[in-house]
Amino acid sequence: MRMESKQKKQNTTLQQRNYQQLQQKHEIKRPVLKNCIKAFFVGGLICFIGQAVSYFYIYFFNFTEQSVGNPTVATMVFFSMLLTGFGVYDRIGQFGGAGSAVPVTGFGNAVISAAIEHRTEGFVLGVGGNMFKLAGSVILFGVFSAFVVALVKTLLVIWGVL
């Protein structure tokens, strides 16, 4: 990204740079600190609910702390699906920012919103083809980074470091 923006700077003319400076004065800045605080509390609240769901499965069903992850994630994605369908999650997202995007509910929202959006183009080309339009890169790079981490760990074990 930085390389790209450096390159862009070199390609701009003096007139363009002057204008960009003038424009920046009027550009309304993102309230970063306020957004961070909101994200902290919204994200925290979502994780708090997630923790409650975990305990629910541990106490009422036969799950252990190791195995409770799967049903909890499924339940949280289900909640996020409902909220997305009722048109609430995008409002939470505008308020919570990263707080509602980073937890698994944000992932669920990205999948479900794309599925709803492209329903009008049919189930195969619409829903099927577009469902992972936003979430696809999360899956790809998530799986890839897990692979890299596993590879590093395996090598370290072989070399006797760990």
Add this chain to the structure above:
Amino acid sequence: MLKGHQSWVFANRPMISATGVTGGPFEANGKLANDFDLLYEDLWMGKESYEKAHRLLLEEAIKMALKKGEVQKEQVQFLFAGDLINQITPTSFAARTMQIPYFGLFGACSTSMEGLALSSFVVNYQGAKYVLTGASSHNAAVEKQFRYPTEYGGQKPPTAQWTITGAGVALVQPNEPEKLHPVTTSATIGKVIDMGLTDPFNMGGAMAPAAADTIMAHFRDLKLDPSHYDLIVTGDLGRVGHDTAFELLNKSGLKMERKQFQDCGLLMYKDDQPVQSGGSGAGCSATVLYGHLLNQMKKGTYQRMLVVATGALLSPLSFQQSESIPCIAHAVAIEMNGEKG
């Protein structure tokens, strides 16, 4: 008649005899709800897709303009219109329904004034007895194409703008001096300006130089100064772009008062509506001009105004490929009939 480098003067003063303006639920809660002829309670408008709803907005606006102008669609020679969707299908499909000879236009959000300038030119030179012109946008259909799914919970920055749902259509016909109607007197066609901005969530900032360039060209070509107009109104610059354009114009020596310089995107919504920097979209300038502003003009609030619609000529593909955002603006001057300039 060509005047200066890029402006037309319409000596026969074509008349905007009727308009039709439709809008969606979000506009119904806005500041200008009373200036719409028809407001839908629901974004789907009883259709199976947002794109079909988009088409309905334009069809109903056309029907409304024809009804108010007491003209049958068979009497209309041409339709100049456009929208933001790929291959402007909502407009072309509406033209299929209406069966009016059709020029499909694409000037992004500047389409409204591109259409009005061309319509006025055609009518001014007896190329037609009646011409319809307009532009439309549908929030969900446009967001789907340019941004994220409607229900996606991404956080929009404060520079983002809200695509309005609405269509504005005007019926343009030769002047009838005894009638008290708004007339078009001149138009300035803008050139594409690119200041190298790349953020699609800050269209106002990208479009401001195009607006300023066209406004300056207008006053240079017509040898006028801003005091000639009671109102100079931009299409959808929003808060960021409007402030920037105002500074650009002031720096270039065009002196105007803040009250005299307004923006359709800022007029549309109430302060408590979550639209970030204001309204935008092809329907923005069309609905505000053909609804609110012409109503105000008929009431006598304004005698002469210059409407400058701005458009960002990007596509979802071009910004993903890190291209900058080229922008354009077209201006049309409108007066009340009987007032001599």
